[in-house]
Amino acid sequence: MGVGNAGFTHEAVVEIDRWACDTLAENTDWPLHGWDKGDVRQFDYTPLKGKVNLVTGGPPCQPFSMGGRHRAFLDPRDMFPEAARAVRELRPEAFIFENVKGLRRQAFTNYLEYIRLRLRHPDLIPQEGEEWLEHLKRLEDYETSGASGGLLYNVVIRLLNAADYGVPQKRERVFIVGVRDDLATAFHFPDKTHSQDALLWSKWRSGEYWERHKVKPVENEREKKRAAKLKVKPSELPWVTVRDALHDIPDPEFHPKAAERVADHRFIPGARSYPGHTGSPLDEPAKTLKAGVHGVPGGENMMRRPDDTIRYFSERESARLQTFPDEFRFHGSWGETMRQLGNAVPVRLAEVVAKAVRDQIDWSNEKSNSLQSSGQAASGRKRGKRVTQTRASVTST
Missing domain, CATH: 3.40.50.150 (Vaccinia Virus protein VP39)
Known part of the structure; x- marks a missing residue:
């Protein structure tokens, strides 16, 4: 494609x-x-x-x-x-x-x-x-x-x-x-064309990122310290975050009825966090989606909200993270679809x-x-x- x-x-x-x-x-x-x-x-x-x-x-x-x-x-x-x-x-x-x-x-x-x-x-x-x-x-x-x-x-x-x-x-x-x-x-x-520094600038120097999403800043001292060292605004565009990619589709865990109107978008229970597998922070680009040798690897295919609650990405959310258009359809179970997406460019x-x-x-x-x-x-x-x-x-x- x-x-x-x-x-x-x-x-x-x-x-x-x-x-x-x-x-x-x-x-x-x-x-x-x-x-x-x-x-x-x-x-x-x-x-x-x-x-x-x-x-x-x-x-x-x-x-x-x-x-x-x-x-x-x-x-x-x-x-x-x-x-x-x-x-x-x-x-x-x-x-x-x-x-x-x-x-x-x-x-x-x-x-x-x-x-x-x-x-x-x-x-x-x-x-x-x-x-x-x-x-x-x-x-x-x-x-x-x-x-x-x-x-x-x-x-x-x-x-x-x-x-x-x-x-x-x-x-x-x-x-x-x-x-x-x-x-x-x-x-x-x-x-x-995009950079992490530009994302940090939009979060902690201009504040544009939080204003655009109409949310309060999510405290992150590590990011703030790095942003403070930036002398001029980066020329690249900001990295695109999970929140950017998913801002206009409902959360299938809290709004299942609304999520039903989006193809391949349903809540998958069972996500758990453990050392080295803590999910993708909402306000950063996602970690690498992986296909896995023995099924879906949870930590790489999870979202971590600012309150540290987690859930699996839906098929449609994963497709967006791989920049497939919403009209693109996938065949197979959730695990099978995630395998296809994890193998995709x-x-x-x-x-x-x-x-x-x-x-x-x-x-x-x-x-x-x-x-x-x-x-x-x-x-x-x-x-x-x-x-x-x-x-x-x-x-x-």
Whole structure:
């Protein structure tokens, strides 16, 4: 959806989970058509060759998740080899892959470099029976030997915090972006648009935050001390808080009848707090929503009110924290829906990154077309095809 909002249309969306497939199938008003229920390892890209400008995906993150089993390349759910296959077979102008912060853990350093080099040189595939460390050596040799030829991508990797881009959630995720080398364009990740300092200013220097919500300030000495050190008003917008995101829908615990008028919005009993799992404060961006290995992890998926009472976020509230529109519907039980949401990329964050990629590629192609039309095509490089108003992508989750 975020990629669609950035101006791409989807040639295919590949998803294996039955409930996620049902969710995609119901939401036909959104740019998620072309989905295919099945194993991405069996997906045939042949009909899509020459049609796709962008490949995006979230290779299953359980192998790298701090809440998972941390098995990385030993985990059969590691789909990064499939990400490389999609790039190799489709030869898109660019790709975007997203994964959990745990991918950058020290234990996975070598494997992250392996991922980068496989995506940089997607034509250099593993030989039969070759272990990944041996393949990594071969990729390193090729990378440093000055060899040329074959499909080549310039790859950058960055840890982004969704809260820095207007998402009401402190969700840190690794983004891997590659741009095909023949496009001859630079790429950098977009500058952040929101900040914690700006939120602190709006709370404790201008008071605008509390005035807007028509509530008394909730005392927080730690925040006040940090705000007092700010010399000038930050240029960014304030981080978006849980209260900001949910201000216009009724609390399902205290107003169940009114909450019934909001889709997927009902009170779920049983929330409890324990050390390390204390819920998301109402006046901060939420903690990272998680899918969990054994059901819904309570502490990350709870709201904590100023009086320290807690409750689970409803499905609709969780969807708002992931910046899904209210019209988007989910299939499955509360726990199943929360799993889908915990595995999702915030729509707004995906849109911001995809738009930055599109802008850079469009600029490169416009420059190339201008040079060609003036008879000054640069250095004999093979240029990418002309960018049209509608671009195409293939997404895998």
